[in-house]
Amino acid sequence: MLRIITLLIAVIFAFSCNEVDQYLGKNEKNKEVTYSYACLDSALGGRPLNRRISQAGDLLRDLAVSDKEITDSVQTVYGKMFHDEMVQEGGFKLINDKTLNQKLNTVLNQLLETREKPSKIRYAVYALEDTTVNAFTFGGRIYITRAMLQKCQGKDALLYAIMGHEIGHSEVGHIKSTIKELVLANNIFGERAGSTVFELKKLLTASFNQKNELEADYYGINLTNKLGYDVCTAVAFWKEMASKENPYNQVEDFFRTHPFSDLRSECLSNHIRSNFGKNCGTVSEADSHPELVKN
Numbered sequence: 250m251l252r253i254i255t256l257l258i259a260v261i262f263a264f265s266c267n268e269v270d271q272y273l274g275k276n277e278k279n280k281e282v283t284y285s286y287a288c289l290d291s292a293l294g295g296r297p298l299n300r301r302i303s304q305a306g307d308l309l310r311d312l313a314v315s316d317k318e319i320t321d322s323v324q325t326v327y328g329k330m331f332h333d334e335m336v337q338e339g340g341f342k343l344i345n346d347k348t349l350n351q352k353l354n355t356v357l358n359q360l361l362e363t364r365e366k367p368s369k370i371r372y373a374v375y376a377l378e379d380t381t382v383n384a385f386t387f388g389g390r391i392y393i394t395r396a397m398l399q400k401c402q403g404k405d406a407l408l409y410a411i412m413g414h415e416i417g418h419s420e421v422g423h424i425k426s427t428i429k430e431l432v433l434a435n436n437i438f439g440e441r442a443g444s445t446v447f448e449l450k451k452l453l454t455a456s457f458n459q460k461n462e463l464e465a466d467y468y469g470i471n472l473t474n475k476l477g478y479d480v481c482t483a484v485a486f487w488k489e490m491a492s493k494e495n496p497y498n499q500v501e502d503f504f505r506t507h508p509f510s511d512l513r514s515e516c517l518s519n520h521i522r523s524n525f526g527k528n529c530g531t532v533s534e535a536d537s538h539p540e541l542v543k544n
Contacts, residue, residue, distance in 0.1 A: 286464075386418050406478035
C-alpha cells in the first residue's frame with residue numbers, strides 16, 4: 250500500500266499544471282476544431298492539484314488494465330449485459346412508442362454517420378419512463394428520460410446535441426475508462442464487490458468528471474453543427490438549467506461530476522464562437538430575438 254501511495258504522489262507531481270487544448274476533427278470549413286478546458290479553471294475541478302490527481306488516477310488505471318483488453322466489441326457486450334439485466338430486474342421501464350423510437354433511431358443514425366473516425370461500438374437508443382431530466386450511456390446503449398425528451402420537444406437541435414454528447418462519451422474513451430475501473434475493482438475485490446447493475450446505474454447517471462462532461466458536450470455540439478442544426482439551443486438549455494440550481498459554492502463543486510450549468514453554457518458558448526464563428530448571445534436574446542442567433 251505504501252508503494253502505491255508513493256507512486257500516486259510521484260505521478261501527481263510529474264504532470265504539468267497547464268491543460269493543453271485538444272485538437273479533435275475539423276469544422277465545416279475544414280478548419281481544425283480545438284477543445285479548450287480553460288473555462289473550467291474557475292471551478293475546483295480545474296485547479297492544478299485536482300487535474301494532477303485525476304491524471305494520476307487515469308495513469309494508474311491504465312497501468313492495471315490494458316486498453317487492448319477493452320475493445321469496441323467488449324464495450325458492446327458490457328452494454329448489452331447491463332441493458333438486459335436492468336430491464337429484467339425492473340431498473341428500467343422502457344417507453345414503448347413506435348413513433349418516438351423511430352425518431353430517436355433516425356437522430357442516432359444521422360449522428361453516427363457524421364463521426365470522423367468512428368469506432369466499431371454498436372449503438373442503440375432507448376426512451377425511459379423517468380421524471381428526472383437526464384440522459385446517460387453505457388457500452389453503446391443510450392438512454393434518454395421522458396423528462397429530458399419533454400425538454401427537447403420542438404427543439405430537435407437540443408435532442409441532437411444531447412444524444413451527440415452521449416455518443417461522445419463512448420467515442421472519446423470515457424466508457425472504456427469506466428469499464429476498466431470495473432475490471433480493476435473485480436480483479437482486486439472480486440465480482441461481488443458492489444458492482445451490481447443498480448449501483449452501476451448510479452455510477453452512470455452520476456457520470457464522469459467535469460472535464461469528461463465538457464469534452465462530451467463539445468463532441469455532441471460538433472456533430473450537431475455539422476448536421477446544420479442551431480447549436481445555440483444547447484447554450485440556452487444550460488442557461489435554463491442554471492436558473493434552477495443553487496448558487497455556486499466550493500463544497501458542492503468539490504463533489505460535482507458535472508460542471509455547474511451556468512459555467513457549462515459559458516464553455517459551450519466560447520467553443521461555438523471560437524470554432525464556428527457563431528455568437529449565441531444570452532438566453533433572453535436567443536428566445537426573444539431568434540434573428541440574433543446566427544445560423
